[in-house]
Amino acid sequence: MHTSDTNDYADKRDQEILELLRDYPMSTADAGFFDQALARATHEGSRRQRNRWIMTGFGSAVAAGLVLWFVGGTFLATSELPQPDASIPGIAMTLEEPRTINLVFASATPLDSATLTVTLPDGIELAGFPGQREIAWQTSLVEGKNFLPLELIALTPAGGEVLARLEHDDRDRTFRLRIEVS
Amino acid sequence: MSAEANKHTFDTLVRPHFDRLYRLAFRLTGRKAEAEDLFQELLIKAFGKLDDLVTIEEPGSWLSRVMYNLFVDEQRRFARRRMHTVEEGFLPVGGVEGFAGTDNPERDHQRLEKLNQLDAALAQLSDEHRLVVLLHDTEGYKLDEIHTLIGIPIGTVKSRLHRARARLREILVESGTFS
Numbered sequence: 001m002h003t004s005d006t007n008d009y010a011d012k013r014d015q016e017i018l019e020l021l022r023d024y025p026m027s028t029a030d031a032g033f034f035d036q037a038l039a040r041a042t043h044e045g046s047r048r049q050r051n052r053w054i055m056t057g058f059g060s061a062v063a064a065g066l067v068l069w070f071v072g073g074t075f076l077a078t079s080e081l082p083q084p085d086a087s088i089p090g091i092a093m094t095l096e097e098p099r100t101i102n103l104v105f106a107s108a109t110p111l112d113s114a115t116l117t118v119t120l121p122d123g124i125e126l127a128g129f130p131g132q133r134e135i136a137w138q139t140s141l142v143e144g145k146n147f148l149p150l151e152l153i154a155l156t157p158a159g160g161e162v163l164a165r166l167e168h169d170d171r172d173r174t175f176r177l178r179i180e181v182s
Numbered sequence: 183m184s185a186e187a188n189k190h191t192f193d194t195l196v197r198p199h200f201d202r203l204y205r206l207a208f209r210l211t212g213r214k215a216e217a218e219d220l221f222q223e224l225l226i227k228a229f230g231k232l233d234d235l236v237t238i239e240e241p242g243s244w245l246s247r248v249m250y251n252l253f254v255d256e257q258r259r260f261a262r263r264r265m266h267t268v269e270e271g272f273l274p275v276g277g278v279e280g281f282a283g284t285d286n287p288e289r290d291h292q293r294l295e296k297l298n299q300l301d302a303a304l305a306q307l308s309d310e311h312r313l314v315v316l317l318h319d320t321e322g323y324k325l326d327e328i329h330t331l332i333g334i335p336i337g338t339v340k341s342r343l344h345r346a347r348a349r350l351r352e353i354l355v356e357s358g359t360f361s
Contacts, residue, residue, distance in 0.1 A: 014347075016360065022319070041225030041226045127214075127215040
């Protein structure tokens with residue numbers, strides 16, 4: 001399997017490093033993931049083609065899973081942070097069934113060293129971070145649309161609100177997503 | 183072509199490459215959830231380009247390049263989606279669970295220790311160096327495949343690989359993993 005185009009690992013120690021690299025663990029996809037991904041792609045791909053005009057609009061919910069467009073009246077007009085929608089959008093989740101929520105932040109200007117903090121209610125978890133209620137990113141946003149997929153899973157039927165707080169310098173905005181679990 | 187025919191054609195073209203593409207997604211992102219997101223985005227994008235895909239001689243290479251470009255685009259948008267509040271440096275699949283042991287527990291333990299140290303050493307490499315060494319030495323990509331995927335000259339691939347290995351060796355010797 002391994003074709004050695006170059007050979008820096010000449011001695012025994014280096015051979016052992018190479019063997020370790022070959023054994024370096026790989027995650028395996030969950031059973032059914034590929035079929036689900038394929039089904040989502042063909043479904044969403046078709047829907048995107050039908051609704052391409054909507055992708056430039058505000059407040060749309062299209063694309064993989066659900067896309068929430070967090071934009072406001074200042075989009076591309078001022079240097080303000082993106083504004084949250086006045087109404088709280090909501091989604092329905094099925095207990096213990098992962099769902100990818102794609103958050104899209106539209107920023108009027110590039111933002112360096114912004115902090116995005118996602119706060120989860122009890123019973124809702126972010127895939128890969130079991131038991132964590134608050135997860136933060138140090139990030140930079142480009143002018144225009146910035147995309148963040150979050151895979152959520154509901155472990156209890158309580159539901160609640162997911163908060164996404166965007167901070168830059170001394171300004172901040174909080175976006176809310178209401179989750180109902182059935 | 184009908185919608186069902188499109189789906190069937192797409193399935194036929196992309197499914198043979200799923201394993202390799204998933205592995206690439208995982209090596210690029212280093213995390214299962216993000217690898218799955220990247221894989222999903224690739225399929226959505228590729229389905230939107232089905233008309234192109236059916237004319238491509240090597241769909242596997244094309245899909246890999248699209249995935250790499252999606253990853254780079256996302257890096258630009260969101261730096262690297264590293265979660266600074268989460269401790270990093272763990273083996274991607276949770277240590278022992280992802281390690282195929284033998285019937286020699288003591289040897290397994292030593293090897294697992296070394297794999298953990300390798301994981302920590304890889305985390306200290308730059309993203310560019312880590313990717314090249316993982317693709318070449320772990321995934322078995324040839325230099326020209328990395329050149330095609332990343333879009334850098336073969337000479338640059340070689341020099342990155344050489345430097346990455348040298349740095350890896352240095353870190354592992356400094357940490358006492360190897361004498």
